[in-house]
Amino acid sequence: MSAGTGLLPDFPSSAWFDALVGDVDRRRKEYERLGFADCRFAVEVVDDRGTCRWFGLVLDGYDIISEGELDRLEPFAPDVVLSGPHAAWTEMVANIVRHGGADRAHTLNALSIAGFPLSARSPDPVGRDKFYRYAETLQTLFDSAGRAVPVAGGH
Amino acid sequence: MEDGGANLDERDAGRDRPLDLGWLRESRAEWGVKATPSRIGLTLKDIAVGSYGDIPDHPPRRTMAPRGSDIPDQVPDMGYTINDKAEVWSDNVMELYEEAVSRQWSATRDIPWGELAPLDPDLEHAMCQLATVLSEVEMVAADFPAKWLWRINHDFVEAKMFLCTQAMDEARHTEVFRKRALANGGGMGRATAIVEQFLKVILDAQSYDEGSALMHLLGEGLVLSLFRAGETIAPSEVEKRIFRLCMQDEARHVSYGTMHLRYRLQRDPSLAEDFHSYLDRGEELIGVLLSTPEVAEPATILAAGSLEAASELGSAATDVLRVQSIEEYLQRCDRAGLDRRGRIRLPDDMIAGTSAAPPPTPAVAADVVGART
Ligand SMILES: [Fe+2]
Ligand SMILES: [Fe+2]
Secondary structure: OOOOOOOOOOOOOHHHHHHHHHOOHHHHHHHHHHOOEEEEEEEEEEOOOOOEEEEEEEEEEOEEEEEEEEOOOHHHOOOEEEEEEHHHHHHHHHHHHHHOOOOHHHOHHHHHOOOOOOEEEOOOHHHHHHHHHOHHHHHHHHHHHHHOOOOOOOO | OEEOOEEHHHHHHHOOOOOOOHHHOOOOOOOOOOOOOEOOEOOOOOOOOHHHHOOOOOOOOOOOOOOOOOOOOOOOOOOOOEOOHHHOOOOOHHHHHHHHHHOOOOOOOOOOHHHOOOOOHHHHHHHHHHHHHHHHHHOHHHHHHHHHHOOEOHHHHHHHHHHHHHHHHHHHHHHHHHHHHHHOOOOOOOOOHHHHHHHHHHHOOOOHHHHHHHHHHHHHHHHHHHHHHHHHHOOOHHHHHHHHHHHHHHHHHHHHHHHHHHHHHHHOHHHHHHHHHHHHHHHHHHHHHHHOHHHHHHHHHHHHOOHHHHHHHHHHHHHHHHHHHHHHHHHHHHHHOOOOOOOOOOOHHHHOOOOOOOOOOHHHHHHHHHHHO
């Protein structure tokens, strides 16, 4: 089920990211107003045992492409990886769903500024700085989770 | 007959020629070269085709004639002083220009000014003082590139164009913080001599190298970190949006500065010591600047959420921001090819907890071990 139809798939899943990306076309004017972007962005969700799951997003001009769940991170060659424990991610998603968009304490930038609970990492600081260059675009994308009725998004 | 370098006799002779563009037949222009637009439109990279994409390391002329055009010998020398590509170039400058043009925003239209509500007077004072400082420092990042623009050889036009976008970005940053100071009853706060001194060092830099290292890498790197933090210390949605939009612009300027210095040092590693000494001086000034009450206190109060909490927490309220911003600065220096860890000139209390902090002395280390056992 896609964002905007009432329910979001479970987070984290390829379907959840696909749903966000599915909302991009409906918000085309907002994305065009923000301007184009160029970034390979990976989300890393770490469970209690330290096992990682990765999801790839490609910001390409005014388009955003979901690469779904990645078997390995390296072949995706991310510019930047935003990493954090499962609980932090799901709290963020729940906050977005509850407020129709992240509140001040739960934006991607706010959650990662101290390096915890989320952290932005890249072997190249210029790659990491892309996370800052495209902050509004990425936040607009994640805030799409708040455009669906909050049922499954906060799992 | 000469008139400002133009040969007017030639112009008179031209009146007798047929109107057939015959004079263009001798042109070396690459007839048939056709740039293909990419998905987002026709970008600078798209038109960097054939010889038009060749940017000379040392242009043979100092003229405004477009790169790739046929240039007669009589063109006047424009007196450019920056004639080595490495002095201004960076490998990402074309994409940064396109991105800057695409991601412009308006301080009038895109900030939800109507949502500003009365704040606790301490927070309003702190926010207005921070806005005053930012409104003061932002414009130097327009003045500095503007000062050097006319000296840069026109063959590096893409770098000049990027610097024009930076001047526009900084005008908007100056505007948005001035507007914030005046929008909610607080008004302008206090300027300080140390801030002005740092700005003067950038403006008076003897070379573009010196000013760019001080501004793009050091000054704007720290401002970028402050903008990042701004989202969390912002007292309302209005400031949150201001900081996030400014952050995007600032990250472009810092990306240029990092990659420009890298380009410069890769081509002439012997310049490393010069850049170290520019940053030595800049860090000494920044160290004092960041400790000045007019700069330090507003951020601490906003981060703590109130004057009382700030008094209790002291600098701990901004410790995380301090460590993060210095680490990011050091990483950018690394990427550019300068390891600053061994010689950073920021005060010890400012680098505590960072990878530039000096190792504990044997006595201190023994104390720590003793305390653990
Ligand atoms: Fe700025
Ligand atoms: Fe800037």
